[in-house]
Amino acid sequence: MAEEEENAASSSSEFPKGRVKKIMALDKDVKRVSSEALFLVSRSTELFLQFLAEKSAQVAIEKKRKTVNLEHVRTAVKRHQPTRDFLLDDLPPPSKPNKPDKPTTSAARPKSDKPPLPGTRRIDQFFRKPEREAQAQEQAQAQTQPPVPVDES
Amino acid sequence: MAAEAEELPRTIVRRVVKDKLSRCSEDGDITVSKDSLLAFSESARIFIHYLSATANDICKESKRQIINAEDVFKALEETEFPEFIRPLKASLEEFRKKNAGKKAAAVSKEKENVAKKKRKLEGESPDKEEGSDKAEGSEKDEGSDKDEGGDDHMD
Numbered sequence: 001m002a003e004e005e006e007n008a009a010s011s012s013s014e015f016p017k018g019r020v021k022k023i024m025a026l027d028k029d030v031k032r033v034s035s036e037a038l039f040l041v042s043r044s045t046e047l048f049l050q051f052l053a054e055k056s057a058q059v060a061i062e063k064k065r066k067t068v069n070l071e072h073v074r075t076a077v078k079r080h081q082p083t084r085d086f087l088l089d090d091l092p093p094p095s096k097p098n099k100p101d102k103p104t105t106s107a108a109r110p111k112s113d114k115p116p117l118p119g120t121r122r123i124d125q126f127f128r129k130p131e132r133e134a135q136a137q138e139q140a141q142a143q144t145q146p147p148v149p150v151d152e153s
Numbered sequence: 154m155a156a157e158a159e160e161l162p163r164t165i166v167r168r169v170v171k172d173k174l175s176r177c178s179e180d181g182d183i184t185v186s187k188d189s190l191l192a193f194s195e196s197a198r199i200f201i202h203y204l205s206a207t208a209n210d211i212c213k214e215s216k217r218q219i220i221n222a223e224d225v226f227k228a229l230e231e232t233e234f235p236e237f238i239r240p241l242k243a244s245l246e247e248f249r250k251k252n253a254g255k256k257a258a259a260v261s262k263e264k265e266n267v268a269k270k271k272r273k274l275e276g277e278s279p280d281k282e283e284g285s286d287k288a289e290g291s292e293k294d295e296g297s298d299k300d301e302g303g304d305d306h307m308d
Contacts, residue, residue: 014165023159023198024205032219033205035252036245040225041204043244045161046169047237048200049193053170056189057177068174070188073196082233086203091192 015042055080070094159198166194207231 020042024030033041053068055076060068074091077083167185170193174183185193205220208228212220222245229237 014169015161016165019159019161020201023161023201026159027202027206027209030205030209030220034219034221036222036248037208037220037225039248040222040241040245041201041208043241044204044225044229044234044237045197045201047240048234049166049169049197050173052193052196053173053185054177057174057183060183061178066182067184067186068189069186070192073189073192077196086232087196087199090195090199092188092195 014046017042020045052076052083161194161197163190163194166190166197204228204232 017038021033021038024033024038024041052073056068056073059072059075059079060066063072065072070092071094074088074094077087077091167190170185170190174185177183204225205228208220208224211227211231212218212224215224226238226241229235229241
């Protein structure tokens, strides 16, 4: 029965309580937690992990890859505003030496579904491998222009 | 930061991720690289910090000392993961039912144990007391289950 399956999935908490508690306790501010809250944090983390895995897989599939790699995860994080807010800076750096500079539009970003401002995307890709040279050329041109978002449509 | 010392078990992170991935792709053949697994593990850890810190703030605002379930739900809203709330509420119901069952069972078991021991002591010589007196004394506590009031502390 579908209900049973859901129950099995919903009540199981994979992560060991002790470990989750230890991680929480590393924050000296966090002192006392009810067992219910601990359970919920544990389950939330599981849900988050599943969410992130799914988003990363989508990116990999888009790029026609069968293996999810770090860059796919990074892209997935970037695409989801709430996750990006707390996670982007903390992801392990890419294996390549050139780490992209943090775009200035982090905290003050309006909560909309718009893609990153054209300016930020261009700067971001500037530090990446020039997969598409056409874009690289565009960037070179755009660099000379004042930093005003240009309507690319 | 000593944060690196505590990690989630990698095998579990791997299992959660792979289970989800096998449901994502049509062929079920999508895999995950080592460095992305590390990223998943780190992300989960950071999420725990982020969620607890937010829940903690909410708890403090209400002038309470112990982070409870409501604080976590509010924290999920604040961190913009409201889609988790419904499934979590269902999970919480399960959790509560399980615990209620456990508690009742524990209490009745405790009573049974006490009765058994009394009978034993009456039947045997006092030499055999060993540490059983201590165990009997614990019956006064409300259930040996620490989770009873729903309170746990980190101190």
